[in-house]
Amino acid sequence: MPHLSKRGTELPTSPIRKLVVFSDEAKARGIEVLHLNIGQPDIEAPKAALEAVRNTPLKLLPYGPSQGELSYRKKLAKYYSKHQIEVSSEDILVTTGASEALTFVLNSICDAGDEIIIPEPFYANYNGFASAASVKVVPVISEFNSQFQLPALENINEKINSKTKAILLCNPSNPTGYVYSQSEISTLCELAVSHNIFLIVDEVYREFIHGDIEHYSVLQHPKGAAHTVIIDSVSKRYSLCGARVGCIVSKNKALIQNLLKFAHLRLSPPTYALIASEAALDAPDSYLEGVIAEYGKRRKVLIEALEQIPEVEVSHPMGAFYCIAKLPVDDAEAFSKFLLTSYQDQNQTVMLAPATGFYSTPGMGKNEVRIAFILNSDKLLRAAKILELGLRAYKKIQLETLV
Amino acid sequence: MPHLSKRGTELPTSPIRKLVVFSDEAKARGIEVLHLNIGQPDIEAPKAALEAVRNTPLKLLPYGPSQGELSYRKKLAKYYSKHQIEVSSEDILVTTGASEALTFVLNSICDAGDEIIIPEPFYANYNGFASAASVKVVPVISEFNSQFQLPALENINEKINSKTKAILLCNPSNPTGYVYSQSEISTLCELAVSHNIFLIVDEVYREFIHGDIEHYSVLQHPKGAAHTVIIDSVSKRYSLCGARVGCIVSKNKALIQNLLKFAHLRLSPPTYALIASEAALDAPDSYLEGVIAEYGKRRKVLIEALEQIPEVEVSHPMGAFYCIAKLPVDDAEAFSKFLLTSYQDQNQTVMLAPATGFYSTPGMGKNEVRIAFILNSDKLLRAAKILELGLRAYKKIQLETLV
Numbered sequence: 001m002p003h004l005s006k007r008g009t010e011l012p013t014s015p016i017r018k019l020v021v022f023s024d025e026a027k028a029r030g031i032e033v034l035h036l037n038i039g040q041p042d043i044e045a046p047k048a049a050l051e052a053v054r055n056t057p058l059k060l061l062p063y064g065p066s067q068g069e070l071s072y073r074k075k076l077a078k079y080y081s082k083h084q085i086e087v088s089s090e091d092i093l094v095t096t097g098a099s100e101a102l103t104f105v106l107n108s109i110c111d112a113g114d115e116i117i118i119p120e121p122f123y124a125n126y127n128g129f130a131s132a133a134s135v136k137v138v139p140v141i142s143e144f145n146s147q148f149q150l151p152a153l154e155n156i157n158e159k160i161n162s163k164t165k166a167i168l169l170c171n172p173s174n175p176t177g178y179v180y181s182q183s184e185i186s187t188l189c190e191l192a193v194s195h196n197i198f199l200i201v202d203e204v205y206r207e208f209i210h211g212d213i214e215h216y217s218v219l220q221h222p223k224g225a226a227h228t229v230i231i232d233s234v235s236k237r238y239s240l241c242g243a244r245v246g247c248i249v250s251k252n253k254a255l256i257q258n259l260l261k262f263a264h265l266r267l268s269p270p271t272y273a274l275i276a277s278e279a280a281l282d283a284p285d286s287y288l289e290g291v292i293a294e295y296g297k298r299r300k301v302l303i304e305a306l307e308q309i310p311e312v313e314v315s316h317p318m319g320a321f322y323c324i325a326k327l328p329v330d331d332a333e334a335f336s337k338f339l340l341t342s343y344q345d346q347n348q349t350v351m352l353a354p355a356t357g358f359y360s361t362p363g364m365g366k367n368e369v370r371i372a373f374i375l376n377s378d379k380l381l382r383a384a385k386i387l388e389l390g391l392r393a394y395k396k397i398q399l400e401t402l403v
Numbered sequence: 404m405p406h407l408s409k410r411g412t413e414l415p416t417s418p419i420r421k422l423v424v425f426s427d428e429a430k431a432r433g434i435e436v437l438h439l440n441i442g443q444p445d446i447e448a449p450k451a452a453l454e455a456v457r458n459t460p461l462k463l464l465p466y467g468p469s470q471g472e473l474s475y476r477k478k479l480a481k482y483y484s485k486h487q488i489e490v491s492s493e494d495i496l497v498t499t500g501a502s503e504a505l506t507f508v509l510n511s512i513c514d515a516g517d518e519i520i521i522p523e524p525f526y527a528n529y530n531g532f533a534s535a536a537s538v539k540v541v542p543v544i545s546e547f548n549s550q551f552q553l554p555a556l557e558n559i560n561e562k563i564n565s566k567t568k569a570i571l572l573c574n575p576s577n578p579t580g581y582v583y584s585q586s587e588i589s590t591l592c593e594l595a596v597s598h599n600i601f602l603i604v605d606e607v608y609r610e611f612i613h614g615d616i617e618h619y620s621v622l623q624h625p626k627g628a629a630h631t632v633i634i635d636s637v638s639k640r641y642s643l644c645g646a647r648v649g650c651i652v653s654k655n656k657a658l659i660q661n662l663l664k665f666a667h668l669r670l671s672p673p674t675y676a677l678i679a680s681e682a683a684l685d686a687p688d689s690y691l692e693g694v695i696a697e698y699g700k701r702r703k704v705l706i707e708a709l710e711q712i713p714e715v716e717v718s719h720p721m722g723a724f725y726c727i728a729k730l731p732v733d734d735a736e737a738f739s740k741f742l743l744t745s746y747q748d749q750n751q752t753v754m755l756a757p758a759t760g761f762y763s764t765p766g767m768g769k770n771e772v773r774i775a776f777i778l779n780s781d782k783l784l785r786a787a788k789i790l791e792l793g794l795r796a797y798k799k800i801q802l803e804t805l806v
Contacts, residue, residue: 001629002568002599004661008511014667017469045463053675054457060448061645061679066420096499096647099669107535108411112515128668132510165405196405226404242464242674244499244647258407264417265531266502271645272456272675276464 015124015357022340031344034383036371037353041239052279061271066263068094072278085219096269098233098246104262106133115163121358123174139360148176150184166198172205175358175370177317182216189221202231205320210296225251238280243273298373305384321373332369350383418527418760425743434747437786439774440756444642455682464674469666471497475681488622499672501636501649507665509536518566524761526577542763551579553587569601575608578761578773580720585619592624605634608723613699628654641683646676701776708787735772753786
């Protein structure tokens with residue numbers, strides 16, 4: 001057998017998808033699995049997006065411009081302007097999802113062995129993107145007890161060395177739901193400028209803000225033009241996860257020019273999805289207002305239900321649609337597996353995302369899970385109940401094993 | 404300004420897209436540009452593919468399985484079986500275009516500094532994919548005078564060393580139109596097995612065969628199961644370039660498992676495009692027969708027209724929809740630029756793809772261009788006429804400059 005590469009064999013397995021085999025088996029046994037583990041919206045996409053695809057007169061699908069159609073980039077610039085982010089179509093490069101956007105940016109600014117600093121816990125695939133690009137993730141721990149706010153500046157500062165090329169954030173955060181304040185973003189921005197490194201902010205959950213706070217985009221900061229980059233996507237905003245359309249936004253023209261070479265290589269983003277994404281920008285404001293109100297309702301239902309489970313602690317997400325919960329177990333991954341392989345209540349069980357996959361410091365998050373409030377309120381209530389019953393059953397088995 | 408990476412700055416600029424700025428300027432001056440430079444089909448996609456997207460009941464676009472829907476992979480296995488390629492759905496990983504397929508395979512089998520051997524001239528983006536993955540392309544020259552058949556085995560053999568991880572071919576070939584014979588593929592396959600390296604064959608033009616020859620797929624060879632990989636795509640076959648759907652096919656299970664980790668990272672291929680691609684497999688045989696007959700006609704028209712231009716030599720493509728032409732100029736890139744910036748006949752000009760971009764050996768292909776026979780026959784005739792007149796005008800200017 002011919003050898004595979006070191007980078008291929010060392011690429012981490014997706015921690016979110018690792019339990020899928022057990023959930024498939026549970027489903028095969030006739031058990032309904034309530035998915036608290038994934039960020040797949042169930043709310044309808046904007047009608048304008050679906051109609052645009054249905055009505056396209058295209059008789060064949062040509063390659064589009066590698067950077068995305070000018071008309072789409074112009075409309076995106078207007079969308080950003082509504083969010084106090086002043087950019088032009090030239091500052092935007094359309095990508096095949098935020099995944100490709102981040103991969104392009106990492107490859108464009110880091111060589112093999114370079115480092116990026118990320119507050120953890122962080123979106124699990126950041127580990128994978130970095131690993132695939134031979135880039136080292138240097139984590140800085142943010143704390144459950146402070147709702148995962150930005151770690152102290154000196155903790156970040158001391159990790160910066162000559163190999164550090166960027167700080168990467170997700171704001172609002174997947175998996176914690178924390179929303180970084182204007183002051184936190186400004187501090188990081190000034191830090192990036194002073195060290196002459198990039199600050200990359202994944203803002204795919206920009207609008208998903210719960211309560212009376214404002215999202216502050218990294219591109220609103222007046223001094224960061226050369227040093228800041230937004231990663232964005234239509235996936236969550238318009239329930240278009242499968243579209244695979246995202247973008248990179250930066251006022252650093254040399255960066256955009258360099259990224260364009262990577263974009264040329266893969267020819268163009270997917271045509272149908274671009275048609276849907278461009279039309280989605282025509283959705284009335286009421287569309288997103290409705291979506292966010294619905295997630296706000298689900299958030300309230302879930303948090304209240306989780307807080308009533310004995311010994312469960314839960315972070316209070318200010319944005320996105322995830323929270324981190326601490327469970328009264330030693331190993332949340334083993335418990336998550338138990339729920340899928342050895343537990344059911346009235347033929348139902350729940351699937352969780354063990355939080356260790358969102359940390360890169362070994363041992364962190366062992367008793368934590370990420371929970372998405374993507375299901376409707378009734379299902380969320382039922383899922384929380386099953387979690388409570390499952391925890392009780394798990395404890396009982398553990399006690400019996402000890403006897 | 405923060406620094407960009409070495410791999411980003413060293414990534415080659417797409418040689419095909421390099422002249423685009425001049426063609427845009429020509430169009431802005433009101434000149435019609437006949438594109439002989441790109442492989443963008445103008446034939447309609449199968450009705451079944453377009454209808455399936457139009458009629459999809461989806462109200463939102465969910466992520467699909469990272470390896471592609473099982474139903475699509477099963478239908479693909481049947482498609483391959485019709486081409487004497489016996490594989491199962493488990494041997495197929497659906498990708499976002501052949502571009503992603505090749506990127507995944509290179510990353511999965513090569514570490515930074517490893518080498519792949521490619522007969523040149525080759526599809527220009529192979530240089531880019533390799534460069535982005537820090538892989539070195541080792542070219543072996545194939546000759547215009549032998550229609551670009553496989554170079555002598557000893558020429559390939561002597562390039563193999565401990566860093567060599569694969570031989571990469573395109574069959575039928577973009578840019579030469581050469582179709583490798585069963586004997587050539589078998590020879591390479593046995594070479595790969597004996598050196599325990601991979602043989603990767605890009606077969607996106609599988610059906611585009613002109614004349615009485617048979618395409619022999621690398622997966623038809625009985626001994627290559629662990630060592631062979633097909634790269635494929637719906638782009639040219641069904642005029643679905645903008646769909647961005649391709650696949651990797653291999654019976655090497657360890658490879659497919661490893662590739663799946665890269666696939667998990669980018670979540671899933673684009674949903675709408677998958678719907679179109681799966682439905683395209685339902686198109687009647689007459690669809691592709693009609694497409695290939697049309698390209699066959701265009702091929703005949705173009706080759707005959709080019710052969711009548713004084714001092715132009717042209718390769719006789721057996722497959723795909725490209726040929727290589729030798730022009731009576733020192734620098735085909737300068738001439739191609741001249742056609743766009745300083746020439747027109749009745750307000751029309753042509754755009755060519757200078758062949759140096761398809762070689763990695765410096766100095767090779769300086770007087771060659773790649774010509775695609777994608778335009779309809781009338782436009783091809785007119786384009787050949789403009790090429791003839793343009794060559795005459797260019798020569799005249801060069802002579803005048805000498806005086």
